[in-house]
Amino acid sequence: MSKNRVSRRQFLNYTLMGVGGFMAAGMMMPMVRFAVDPVLKAGAEGDFIATKVKVADITNEPQRVDFNFDQKDAWYESEVTGTAWVYKNENGEIIALSPVCKHLGCTVDWNADKKNPNMFFCPCHYGLYEKDGTNVPGTPPLAPLDVYPHQEKDGILYLGKAQPRGGA
Amino acid sequence: MRWIPDDIAMFNKSSEYVDTAVVPLLPVAFGEGMKESAAMTDFASILTSQLERQLQGRILLIPGHTYLKSKPEEAVSQLEKWEAELLDRQFKHVFYVTCDYDWKQREGELKGTVLWLPSLPLEQMNEASKVSVMEDQVRQLMNLFIQKWREEE
Numbered sequence: 001m002s003k004n005r006v007s008r009r010q011f012l013n014y015t016l017m018g019v020g021g022f023m024a025a026g027m028m029m030p031m032v033r034f035a036v037d038p039v040l041k042a043g044a045e046g047d048f049i050a051t052k053v054k055v056a057d058i059t060n061e062p063q064r065v066d067f068n069f070d071q072k073d074a075w076y077e078s079e080v081t082g083t084a085w086v087y088k089n090e091n092g093e094i095i096a097l098s099p100v101c102k103h104l105g106c107t108v109d110w111n112a113d114k115k116n117p118n119m120f121f122c123p124c125h126y127g128l129y130e131k132d133g134t135n136v137p138g139t140p141p142l143a144p145l146d147v148y149p150h151q152e153k154d155g156i157l158y159l160g161k162a163q164p165r166g167g168a
Numbered sequence: 169m170r171w172i173p174d175d176i177a178m179f180n181k182s183s184e185y186v187d188t189a190v191v192p193l194l195p196v197a198f199g200e201g202m203k204e205s206a207a208m209t210d211f212a213s214i215l216t217s218q219l220e221r222q223l224q225g226r227i228l229l230i231p232g233h234t235y236l237k238s239k240p241e242e243a244v245s246q247l248e249k250w251e252a253e254l255l256d257r258q259f260k261h262v263f264y265v266t267c268d269y270d271w272k273q274r275e276g277e278l279k280g281t282v283l284w285l286p287s288l289p290l291e292q293m294n295e296a297s298k299v300s301v302m303e304d305q306v307r308q309l310m311n312l313f314i315q316k317w318r319e320e321e
């Protein structure tokens with residue numbers, strides 16, 4: 001019984017992005033956190049997180065890649081699942097795009113709209129992006145999809161923190 | 169968007185895009201059905217919060233509507249009031265997400281759409297299968313939303 005409890009709680013930590021998770025721990029020392037936070041943030045910028053994807057397995061077709069990391073915001077700390085759309089472009093360079101729509105934050109999907117094949121499509125207000133992440137004018141998003149910096153270590157793909165690319 | 173001040177601020181700025189209110193229907197029972205109602209409530213809560221992450225730009229996740237399982241008439245009449253209020257505001261769609269099958273039978277009394285999914289026994293699964301089972305359910309629910317939106321355009 002109590003074992004089940006723990007695992008359910010862990011499950012919540014894994015799945016509820018930005019919600020819950022180690023709330024109690026976070027609430028106990030808000031002052032310390034407040035003082036320390038800027039330092040932690042600076043450090044986190046350079047952090048790359050391992051995915052489960054081998055660089056050699058990346059193709060020209062965008063694939064969904066999930067990765068887990070700890071997220072701290074104010075008094076919440078939680079383990080969060082991030083997602084990237086990863087592929088190799090014509091020059092063989094790896095591209096890792098954030099799936100978060102630049103309009104109001106829904107999750108975009110690759111090749112999900114029959115009328116607009118080979119594009120990133122946002123189901124909420126039908127935002128469209130080219131394969132390289134550029135927003136299609138005339139659809140609601142006003143900026144291209146954010147890009148994850150990436151690294152290769154021992155053949156495995158590592159992703160950093162998604163960065164905006166600025167308006168197109 | 170969620171029922172937190174940050175999201176509500178964003179909602180106020182872009183409310184013309186947020187045309188869908190999502191209300192989780194969460195049963196509470198004591199005695200016999202207690203555990204079952206907990207499972208339903210738990211499952212529907214997780215499901216809707218995951219769904220919100222996928223479709224946050226168009227939906228506002230209202231705090232769950234809890235009701236006594238033993239008082240179905242009261243539950244319906246209270247929900248009707250909530251529904252009237254939501255439709256009075258700008259919401260074009262009201263979606264109810266629940267694991268309690270009784271709502272499917274009462275759907276005719278409501279203007280909104282009841283989306284019913286069975287609650288799966290998460291407590292018997294390991295972490296990995298929990299996550300993938302949930303993802304699967306969320307995807308199904310998402311498709312129902314997208315389909316409904318398309319129908320009305």
Ligand code: FES
Nearest residue numbers: 101104122127225
């Ligand atoms: S949130 Fe993607 S188009 Fe509006």
